[in-house]
Amino acid sequence: MGLIIGLVANRWPGNCAPYFYEKGQLTPSEITNINTAVSNLNATGLVRLIWRAAQTRYIQVVPDYQPLDGICWSSHTGMSAGRQEVKLDPNAGVGVIMHEFLHALGVSHEHKRPDRDDFVGVNYRVMNISRRADFDKAAAPAAVIVGPYDLDSIMHIRDVAASGAIGAIRDNRDWSSDWTTALPYARGPQACLLLYKRSSGLLRLHTLAANGTVGPMFEESALPPGTGAIGDDWTSIKHYRIGSSDYLFFLRKSTGEMMVHGVGYNGGLGQRIQFADWSSDWTSAEPFTTPNGTFLFLLKTSDGKVHVNRIEDDGSIGPIVDQRNFGAGWTSGAVIQRGANAALVLIKA
Numbered sequence: 001m002g003l004i005i006g007l008v009a010n011r012w013p014g015n016c017a018p019y020f021y022e023k024g025q026l027t028p029s030e031i032t033n034i035n036t037a038v039s040n041l042n043a044t045g046l047v048r049l050i051w052r053a054a055q056t057r058y059i060q061v062v063p064d065y066q067p068l069d070g071i072c073w074s075s076h077t078g079m080s081a082g083r084q085e086v087k088l089d090p091n092a093g094v095g096v097i098m099h100e101f102l103h104a105l106g107v108s109h110e111h112k113r114p115d116r117d118d119f120v121g122v123n124y125r126v127m128n129i130s131r132r133a134d135f136d137k138a139a140a141p142a143a144v145i146v147g148p149y150d151l152d153s154i155m156h157i158r159d160v161a162a163s164g165a166i167g168a169i170r171d172n173r174d175w176s177s178d179w180t181t182a183l184p185y186a187r188g189p190q191a192c193l194l195l196y197k198r199s200s201g202l203l204r205l206h207t208l209a210a211n212g213t214v215g216p217m218f219e220e221s222a223l224p225p226g227t228g229a230i231g232d233d234w235t236s237i238k239h240y241r242i243g244s245s246d247y248l249f250f251l252r253k254s255t256g257e258m259m260v261h262g263v264g265y266n267g268g269l270g271q272r273i274q275f276a277d278w279s280s281d282w283t284s285a286e287p288f289t290t291p292n293g294t295f296l297f298l299l300k301t302s303d304g305k306v307h308v309n310r311i312e313d314d315g316s317i318g319p320i321v322d323q324r325n326f327g328a329g330w331t332s333g334a335v336i337q338r339g340a341n342a343a344l345v346l347i348k349a
């Protein structure tokens, strides 16, 4: 049935948690979905979510400041000492909202149960190195299993997670506001975290420890544009690996400018190997790998245009190998990597 937080201090008294949201921060359909998620959870009779009155410990549902990355999250697993957040991507579905509420209520991922090997296989080889810790098993006293293993649990992440969806929160801190990109990437075996503020162009690189927690910052670039620094307003930042080399791809939606940097030996930003001025307005950029090579999928929300470019052996973005027009309205495209194959997911929000 589940894997719940072991520490009694992080359990909500009486399995009852106050929650709250600012109506003005969310769209009517998001509010409808939140309300449905709450009534679904309350209908189980196992937990009770109540609208916050004056309680000091409560869950606030807030919109995610980096929209359309497909990632929703809960700031804590279980009850914290005060206000805690469930962050939702725009138009998050009822199931995703229930999932994040369950984290906040103290439920961990089903696939982290110590008995999971009897039911599922976890292929660490195909997953992004920075995600491996999300598949570590959890055991008492940190977590306690409840009931039989549930393959259909809403807390069970399958293939998508293996290719990079966010799992349980391993670490959380209160940094300054306004970070628009948080990208785990790798330099060889070292997992790193890139943080970027679109508004100011501030870029910070941290190591990620083997247990998934955020390690020390080893690079900061706070210089204004034109000084060799990254500059502001990059809307898509992606990592890919060609052979044994790692690269970071940057795309600026407003101007169509793109660039590729190598990742240096220490994980820091290496040499810029490509800079080009594409047409503006590309909304999504997703690298993916097939047995024939590595490619970049590009989607333009405004007119539904799709390009797939080959990524060359030197890490640069090469020629277009496929182009289509799917029609306007697709707000987001993502690529799910499953072993040697990749599948494309298009979302109309």
Ligand SMILES: [Zn+2]
Pocket: 099, 103, 109, 166, 167, 168
């Ligand atoms: Zn989760």
